[in-house]
Each structure stands twice: as structure tokens, then as C-alpha cells.
Amino acid sequence: MxxxxxxxxxxxxxxxxxxxxxxxxxxxxxxxxxxxxxxxxxxxxxxxxxxxxxxxxxxPLEAIRDLLSLSDKPDQSCAAADIIAKEQLEAVKARIARLTALKAELERMITQCAQGTIADCRVIEVLSDHALCADDHRPKPGAGAESGATT
Amino acid sequence: MxxxxxxxxxxxxxxxxxxxxxxxxxxxxxxxxxxxxxxxxxxxxxxxxxxxxxxxxxxPLEAIRDLLSLSDKPDQSCAAADIIAKEQLEAVKARIARLTALKAELERMITQCAQGTIADCRVIEVLSDHALCADDHRPKPGAGAESGATT
DNA sequence: CTAATGTCTCTAGCAACTATAGCTTCAAGG
DNA sequence: CCTTGAAGCTATAGTTGCTAGAGACATTAG
Known part of the structure; x- marks a missing residue:
């Protein structure tokens, strides 16, 4: 014990x-x-x-809760566990893609920030300006209010 | 307005x-x-x-706070902004590495879960067993209590 | 036996928001 | 001009996944 x-x-x-x-x-x-x-x-x-x-x-803990409830009755199909794992895999792939874009952005920022003053430095600018951004998270023109899940 | x-x-x-x-x-x-x-x-x-x-x-919001305070006084050196960006880049690289390992693990889990019953399915097993895990987060044998700063 | 450590419960705090309640203000239609 | 419904206001509480502290009790090594 x-x-x-x-x-x-x-x-x-x-x-x-x-x-x-x-x-x-x-x-x-x-x-x-x-x-x-x-x-x-x-x-x-x-x-x-x-x-x-x-x-x-x-x-997430909720997925773990599901997984545990599955493992508590091992005679059932594991399709449900499979689905949970696949959902996680998708989420993980999305996160990797996002972080990779992010990495490129940061590397570009650092390259362009060549020890000058901030006036010459694009770190701030890159983050302010949508046009320089690899990601397309700006509100679509004419899409209206997107009150949905932003997560 | x-x-x-x-x-x-x-x-x-x-x-x-x-x-x-x-x-x-x-x-x-x-x-x-x-x-x-x-x-x-x-x-x-x-x-x-x-x-x-x-x-x-x-x-994180604290880094943004720093960045904003830098952009509020644009005549200073951008070295500080550069440092912040570099720190973030390191964190991002680490996250990508971690997520990539994770992706492999999940793919392995899914491959091994071939629509059988949970008894045959390794999703649960993979998560239960340290030996199958690519990551080494298990407590080192003989390392004793790691009561130090974990955060 | 005593002292040090471990454990107990309970509460509050962290990040970074999100949601609710109950009210006031604004813009447009009749 | 007045009403109505959306959008705004403040303030508080909830979310997720823990972590930290207070103050009291249990256990164990010497």
C-alpha cells in the first residue's frame, strides 16, 4: 500500500x-x-x-474520463477509443501546422530586426499588419459577426 | 469612431x-x-x-505587454524586442518537437487499434505502459524525490 | 518522547478568457 | 415622437488543469 x-x-x-x-x-x-x-x-x-x-x-481530462470509462469495460468495441485518439490526432496536426507557420513568422521577425532601433525593426510591424501575416485569421470581408467557437 | x-x-x-x-x-x-x-x-x-x-x-500576454511597451517608445533599440521574439522562437520549436513526438504516438495507437474489442486494442495499453512510450517522463530509477522547482 | 516530515481539509490563486444577470443607451421604424 | 430590439454597461462567477497556502492531525526516525 x-x-x-x-x-x-x-x-x-x-x-x-x-x-x-x-x-x-x-x-x-x-x-x-x-x-x-x-x-x-x-x-x-x-x-x-x-x-x-x-x-x-x-x-483533455474529459477525453481521459471517456477513455477510462472504456477501459473499465474491456469487452466493448474499441471504436470509441479509436475515435477519441483520432480526434486528438487531428487537433495535434492542426497545432503543429499552426506552430510551424508561427516559427517562420518569428524567424522572419528576428532576421529583420537587425539590431537597429524599433523604428527600423519590423517585429512590431509584423505583428500589427495583417498583410504580412501568413495566417488568415482576419475577419472575412462580408462574413458578418462570427460569434462561433474561436478556440 | x-x-x-x-x-x-x-x-x-x-x-x-x-x-x-x-x-x-x-x-x-x-x-x-x-x-x-x-x-x-x-x-x-x-x-x-x-x-x-x-x-x-x-x-503570452506578459510578453505582449513588453512588446507593446517597446512599441510605445520607438526610438529605443529593438534588441529587447529581438530577445523576446527569440525566446518565443525557442518555446515554439520545443512545442513543435513535443507535438511531433505526440503525433507519432497517436498514429501508432490508432494503427494498433484495428477495430477489435478493447481487450485487443492497444490504445489503452499504450497509455498505461511506460515501456511503450517514446517520451521519458517516468521517474528516474534511483533519482529519489524530485521535490525541486517543477514549474 | 520528541522532532521532523507527511498528510489532512479547505480556500484561494494562476492564465486567458467566457458567460451570466440586470440594467442603460443607441439606431431605426412606425 | 415613441417604441422596440440590438448592443452596450458593470460586476460577478465560471471554465480548465492544476498549484500554493494555512492550520491541524498522523506517522516515523532517532
């Missing part, structure tokens, strides 16, 4: 984070010692490692 | 976000109409577009 500190050490997760996961229902309430301290078995360690990994891979 | 709604539309920023930026001091307090409504000129639009771009490029 592990105390919360040992568990956190074993899984690479901080102690308050474990309590947080319990609080939001990702981890079940563990046994308690005579003195009311949490005691965990190896199953809790597995589950926590799972969560830790999934978080490292960028899964 | 633009109302807050028009400004938001023009810059692609939601209205409450503009008020939030004002609240935290990224945007100056604008003029008000007779009826106490905010009125913005084109300088505010530039500034907001700047912020929007910088946010899109992943700059």
Missing part, C-alpha cells in the same frame, strides 16, 4: 494533483488508514499512470 | 475580451460617448490587432 506521496512519486504526479483527480472523479476514493490518510494499491498506480500519459499526450 | 462591437469585429476579437484587455491594462481606457459607451479610434484597432496577432502566435 502506497501513501499519496509515494504514489505521486511513482507516477510522476504531484500530490495535490492526485487529490484533484480524486475530487473531479478521475480517481476513485481510496482506502484510508486508521489516521484517515489515503492508501493506494497498484491498480491506482496504473490508473494514475494512464492519466499522466494521456495528459502528456495532450488529451 | 468605432463602438466596441465594431472594433471587435474589425480585429476578430470578442467584445468581452476587449474589455478584459482594458481591465488588465493592455488597452488604454478609451473615450466614452455621452452615454458612457466606449469609442475607439484607429490606433486602438492597430493595437488590438497587434495583440490578436501576438496571441495567435502564442505570445
Amino acid at each position: 502506497l501513501t499519496i506521496g509515494k504514489l505521486g512519486e511513482a507516477a510522476g504526479v504531484k500530490v495535490p494533483t492526485i487529490r484533484y483527480y480524486e475530487q473531479i472523479g478521475l480517481l476513485p476514493e481510496p482506502e484510508r488508514s486508521a489516521g484517515n490518510q489515503r492508501l493506494y494499491g497498484s491498480k491506482a498506480l496504473d490508473r494514475l499512470a494512464f492519466i499522466r500519459h494521456a495528459r502528456d499526450l495532450g488529451f | 468605432l463602438t466596441i462591437g465594431k472594433l471587435g469585429e474589425a480585429a476578430g476579437v470578442k467584445v468581452p475580451t476587449i474589455r478584459y484587455y482594458e481591465q488588465i491594462g493592455l488597452l488604454p481606457e478609451p473615450e466614452r460617448s455621452a452615454g458612457n459607451q466606449r469609442l475607439y479610434g484607429s490606433k486602438a484597432l492597430d493595437r488590438l490587432a497587434f495583440i490578436r496577432h501576438a496571441r495567435d502566435l502564442g505570445f
Whole structure:
């Protein structure tokens, strides 16, 4: 039986984070010692490692919650898990594309900022001017109010 | 003169976000109409577009605050802006590397999850097992408690 | 037995917004 | 001129995924 500190050490997760996961229902309430301290078995360690990994891979906690509920009934089809993973993959690809554009932009900014004064420097300008921007996040002309998801 | 709604539309920023930026001091307090409504000129639009771009490029608001303070005094050296951009570039490169590893992991997971049942599916397994993980976030054996600054 | 560490609960804070409530102001139509 | 509906106002609370602190109790090493 592990105390919360040992568990956190074993899984690479901080102690308050474990309590947080319990609080939001990702981890079940563990046994308690005579003195009311949490005691965990190896199953809790597995589950926590799972969560830790999934978080490292960028899964939001809600997706992890779904994944865990799937793993709790292993006789079902894994199509649902597959879908979750694929959604994450798409999100990750989008993030990479975005960051790559961003990297080019920053490199250009740095190249053009050749130790002059800011008046000569385009760092500010690049960020102010839509026309210089590789990305097309400007409001489309005639698109009206886009009150939708900006995330 | 633009109302807050028009400004938001023009810059692609939601209205409450503009008020939030004002609240935290990224945007100056604008003029008000007779009826106490905010009125913005084109300088505010530039500034907001700047912020929007910088946010899109992943700059934290504090870095943007620095950048804005630089652009407010354009006779100084742009070395400081250069440093900020370089720091961001490093962070961006790191994020791309991390996401690329992550993408490989997810693709592997999806490949191995070949529409069987979860018992046959490695999505869960991949996330449970450290040994299958490309990343090395497990606690080093013999490293003891890493109670140091994790942030 | 004592001292130091670990754990307990609870609350508050971080970034960077977003959403709600309840009111006032503005612009356009009748 | 007046009404109506959208847009604006302030203020507060919620979101996500934790992290940090206070003050009290438990456990363990010496």
C-alpha cells in the first residue's frame, strides 16, 4: 500500500494533483488508514499512470474520463477509443501546422530586426499588419459577426 | 469612431475580451460617448490587432505587454524586442518537437487499434505502459524525490 | 518522547478568457 | 415622437488543469 506521496512519486504526479483527480472523479476514493490518510494499491498506480500519459499526450481530462470509462469495460468495441485518439490526432496536426507557420513568422521577425532601433525593426510591424501575416485569421470581408467557437 | 462591437469585429476579437484587455491594462481606457459607451479610434484597432496577432502566435500576454511597451517608445533599440521574439522562437520549436513526438504516438495507437474489442486494442495499453512510450517522463530509477522547482 | 516530515481539509490563486444577470443607451421604424 | 430590439454597461462567477497556502492531525526516525 502506497501513501499519496509515494504514489505521486511513482507516477510522476504531484500530490495535490492526485487529490484533484480524486475530487473531479478521475480517481476513485481510496482506502484510508486508521489516521484517515489515503492508501493506494497498484491498480491506482496504473490508473494514475494512464492519466499522466494521456495528459502528456495532450488529451483533455474529459477525453481521459471517456477513455477510462472504456477501459473499465474491456469487452466493448474499441471504436470509441479509436475515435477519441483520432480526434486528438487531428487537433495535434492542426497545432503543429499552426506552430510551424508561427516559427517562420518569428524567424522572419528576428532576421529583420537587425539590431537597429524599433523604428527600423519590423517585429512590431509584423505583428500589427495583417498583410504580412501568413495566417488568415482576419475577419472575412462580408462574413458578418462570427460569434462561433474561436478556440 | 468605432463602438466596441465594431472594433471587435474589425480585429476578430470578442467584445468581452476587449474589455478584459482594458481591465488588465493592455488597452488604454478609451473615450466614452455621452452615454458612457466606449469609442475607439484607429490606433486602438492597430493595437488590438497587434495583440490578436501576438496571441495567435502564442505570445503570452506578459510578453505582449513588453512588446507593446517597446512599441510605445520607438526610438529605443529593438534588441529587447529581438530577445523576446527569440525566446518565443525557442518555446515554439520545443512545442513543435513535443507535438511531433505526440503525433507519432497517436498514429501508432490508432494503427494498433484495428477495430477489435478493447481487450485487443492497444490504445489503452499504450497509455498505461511506460515501456511503450517514446517520451521519458517516468521517474528516474534511483533519482529519489524530485521535490525541486517543477514549474 | 520528541522532532521532523507527511498528510489532512479547505480556500484561494494562476492564465486567458467566457458567460451570466440586470440594467442603460443607441439606431431605426412606425 | 415613441417604441422596440440590438448592443452596450458593470460586476460577478465560471471554465480548465492544476498549484500554493494555512492550520491541524498522523506517522516515523532517532
